[in-house]
Amino acid sequence: MVDILFYVFAAVAIGGALGVVMAKSPVGSLLFMVTTLASVAGTYVLLEAHFLAAIQIIVYAGAIMVLFLFVIMLLNLGHDYHRDLKGGAYAVVSFAIVGAMAGMLQRQLRGSGITDAVASGGRAIDAAIAEHGAIGAIAEPLYTTYVVAFEITGILLLVAIVGALVLAKRNVA
Amino acid sequence: MITPALVLSAVLFVIGTLGVLVRRNAIIMFLCIELQLNAVNLAFVAFSRLHGIEGQIFVFFVMTVAAAEAAVGLAIIISIFRHYETVNVDNFKLLRW
Numbered sequence: 374m375v376d377i378l379f380y381v382f383a384a385v386a387i388g389g390a391l392g393v394v395m396a397k398s399p400v401g402s403l404l405f406m407v408t409t410l411a412s413v414a415g416t417y418v419l420l421e422a423h424f425l426a427a428i429q430i431i432v433y434a435g436a437i438m439v440l441f442l443f444v445i446m447l448l449n450l451g452h453d454y455h456r457d458l459k460g461g462a463y464a465v466v467s468f469a470i471v472g473a474m475a476g477m478l479q480r481q482l483r484g485s486g487i488t489d490a491v492a493s494g495g496r497a498i499d500a501a502i503a504e505h506g507a508i509g510a511i512a513e514p515l516y517t518t519y520v521v522a523f524e525i526t527g528i529l530l531l532v533a534i535v536g537a538l539v540l541a542k543r544n545v546a
Numbered sequence: 547m548i549t550p551a552l553v554l555s556a557v558l559f560v561i562g563t564l565g566v567l568v569r570r571n572a573i574i575m576f577l578c579i580e581l582q583l584n585a586v587n588l589a590f591v592a593f594s595r596l597h598g599i600e601g602q603i604f605v606f607f608v609m610t611v612a613a614a615e616a617a618v619g620l621a622i623i624i625s626i627f628r629h630y631e632t633v634n635v636d637n638f639k640l641l642r643w
Contacts, residue, residue: 379547383554390558390581393574394565402574406581409558413584416551422591422602429587432609437580437616444620445573448627457570457634467567471560478556487548487596495595498602515603526610533614540621543628 379419386412398452399445403438410434421498423507551592558585572623572633576616583612 385408392405410433417426458464501510515523562585565578587605594601623633630637 375547379550383550386554387557387561390561393577393581394561394569399571399573402577406577409581410584413558413588416554416588417591420547420551420591420595422594422605425587425591425602425605428606428609432613433580433584437613440616440620441573441577444624448624448633450571450573450633457574458568459570464568467564470567471564474563475556475560478560482549482552482556485549485552487552493596494593494598494601497598498594501599510599511602511606514599515606519603522607526607529614530610533617537617537621540618541624 375419379416382412382415382419385409386416399450400442403441403445406441407434407438410438421495421502423502424511548592548595552589555585555589555592558582558588570634570636572626572635572638573620575635576619576623580612580616583608 389405389407389409389412393402393409396402396405410429414426414429414434417423417429459467498510501513504510505513559582562578562581565581566575569575569578587608590601590605590608592601594605626638627633
């Protein structure tokens with residue numbers, strides 16, 4: 374059952390990803406992207422990362438994609454229906470690069486010897502979720518071991534807000 | 547479940563790379579970069595089944611950086627659009643040969 378669900382989510386995610394690349398209209402691309410993000414959130418649930426699945430839907434599919442949509446509509450690109458794929462030698466080189474990358478990743482995966490049988494981390498996570506709950510299992514190390522990185526993330530967001538304001542403001546000079 | 551998730555992650559990353567390379571619309575290129583980040587997140591979550599909760603915490607940080615990057619990147623796209631009246635990357639050739 375879980376396996377079937379995973380393959381359904383994987384198929385939808387890959388279809389959505391292809392849609393992002395192929396769709397003519399930017400809004401279409403964006404909606405395909407939301408589909409992909411939702412299916413990836415589904416695979417997160419199957420991998421027992423419930424909190425991240427919720428964050429993926431709320432922050433990624435909700436906030437970030439709406440920001441993209443907002444910019445598309447602000448710049449009035451919604452009815453930009455012509456194909457903008459690069460053609461000719463450039464496309465050939467792109468496909469060659471991507472093919473080489475796919476081959477490399479495939480070789481790495483085949484040689485990795487990863488199986489679910491050696492998944493000791495999964496048992497530790499399941500124990501932590503049983504003890505602290507799905508959010509507590511992430512929050513406990515996040516606010517203890519990784520608290521410095523967490524605080525620095527706050528500074529990063531502040532810098533991003535200021536940077537976005539300065540860049541998007543009219544008449545910077 | 548770990549290996550299929552890693553395969554899915556690899557496929558999504560490759561499709562994202564393809565999108566960045568072949569599209570001309572700056573916003574869609576940007577969207578494809580988000581797709582790549584998401585593929586990496588999926589790999590992190592899959593590896594967290596192998597190595598413990600740290601993978602999921604790293605995904606949390608990657609998402610924050612993605613949000614910051616989206617805000618700044620879209621601001622840059624808006625200011626470029628004000629200047630060129632287009633988001634087609636073929637028209638941005640000031641620093642390009």
